[in-house]
Amino acid sequence: MVDVADKVESQREAVASGRIRMHPETLALLADGELPKGDVLATxxxxxxxxxxxxxxxxxxxxxxxxSKVAIEFRLDEPSSSVEVSATCRLNGRTGVEMEALTAVSVACLTLYDMCKAVDKDMEIGEIRLESKTGGKSGDYRRQAVSSPIVTGASRHADPGLALATAEPTVHIKCLAELRERLGVSDLDIPFDTLESADIAGLKAALIATDARFAGLNEGRVLCAVNQVMGGDQTPLTDGDEVAFFPPVTGG
Amino acid sequence: MIRVQQKAFDAGAEQQALLQGRSDIGAVVSFTGLVRDFNERPDVRALTLEHYAGMTERALEAIVEDAESRWSLQGVRLIHRVGCLEPGDPIVLVVVASAHRRSAFEACDFIMDYLKTRAPFWKKEHTASGNYWVAERSSDHQDAARWEEECNN
Known part of the structure; x- marks a missing residue:
């Protein structure tokens, strides 16, 4: 054990969280308090x-x-059919309390499993992690929220524009940034022979024919790049091309 | 030298590296862009920068080559960050070295103007009242257009 006698006492707090996934029916029984072992969350x-x-x-x-404090909270998350567990531990002392918070979450999850296992053996415990930690010499810590992907445009093909000899003639399409979220499409391949004409305008028409959402490609300012070079409606396309559609750029 | 990276950069160290062992450079101009805590809405808490990997590097190279054809430059360093950034964090660094100050000032200005309108980066701002994608600004296009007018004269 590390000798902490010389460390200064300070107010320390740690928050940890974890999750147990279960069948939606199990979650419903839990919510209604109808599991055979009794009050699951209180236990x-x-x-x-x-x-x-x-x-x-x-x-x-x-x-x-x-x-000085231990608090356990539960949140029933129906969309992901899971229970989110969080634990907060506090102390005035010389050493951090993250291990206490992590242990509390782990055992609360295990107890949830034990209380529900009669009706569901497929439950899965996971994502046990430290969310935040304050006080002490190493400074405060807060887990960074996971946000949307940083790189959505990485080419799947080492050499964009070069067709695969054996594959059906195809155009690879990417929608980036706000356009990806608006259209709900990230990556898509479309057979080359469905293009009304062998250029961007023909590709847009073919996309709109497959799904009306792509009408958004003609709304507002949407830019495009062919094989990673800026293009326009008249830019010609060939088999194997990578076409990206995106909103006006906002870097810098 | 062009870099697209998640981690922070040290503007001073980058400038020193550019000047290392050189005695022919008479001027160096460095620009650092930072994340503000207000933009389209107040209280910006974080910002996510997305880019089109592959095209980004090509676009930045083309901008630097363009600058090198317009001015006599002795070195350029261009770093742009991607990923999650917080107010106060540096986003972009442009360091331009030249024999004379005018070229260095102008080329640095030019590179930033073109980067803002031609490099495939997109900002999403996270605020107390929600997240949104940052819209383009017409002033950025006017700034970039200055260089085309001057070229035609």
Whole structure:
């Protein structure tokens, strides 16, 4: 164990979270309090709090800490059919409380499993992680929110514009940034022979014919690049070309 | 030298690297663009920069080559960041070295004007009142058009 006797006491707090996925029917039973073992969430909450207090018995090099607060919260997430568990641990002391928060989340998830396993054995525990940590010498930490992908435009083909000899003649289409979100399309291949004419205008017409959403390509300012070079409606296309549609650029 | 990267850069170190071992450079101009905490809406908390990998590098190279054909330059460093950034973070760095100050000032200005209108980067701002994609500005196009007028004269 690290000797913490010389460390300054400070107010420390850690928040950890985790998730247990289950069948939608299991989640419905849990929400309605109809599981055979009784009140699932209350039991898991007590289990999480007890676990936080017993962390040093489980994790070899952890100090025994006089926690001033342990709070466990649950959020039932219907869209992903899961229960999100979060634990907050607080202390005035010389060492951090993230292990206590992580242990509390882990044991609360395990207890949720135990309480529901009679009706669902497929449950999955995951995404157990530290969300934030304050106080102490190493400074504050906050998990960065995962946002939309940074790079959506990476070519799937090493050499855009070069057709694969064996494949059906195809044009590869990418929608980037706001246009991708507006149209709900990221990547798409379209057979070359469906193009009304072998240029961008012909490609747009073919796309609109397959899905009316692509009418958005003619709304507002939409730019395009053929094989990563800016183009326009009259830019000719050949088999294997990579065509990207995107909104006006806003870098710098 | 052109780089597109997620991690932060050190403008001072980049400028030093450009000047290392050179005694023919008479002027160096450095521009750093930063994330503001207000833009189309107040209270911008973060910003996500997306780009079109592959085309981005080509577009930036073309802009630097254009600058080198217009002015006599002795070195250019261009770094643009992508990913999640917070207010105060540096986004873009342009360092231009030349024998004389005028070329360095003008080329740096030109590279930024063209980058803003020609390089495939897109900003999404995250604010207290929601997230939105940043719209293009007509002033950026007017700024870029200055260089075409001057070219025609």
């Amino acid at each position: 898991a909450r007590i289990a999480g709090i007890q676990a936080a207090k017993r962390t040093p018995e489980l994790i070899p090099l952890c100090h025994a800490l006089p926690l």
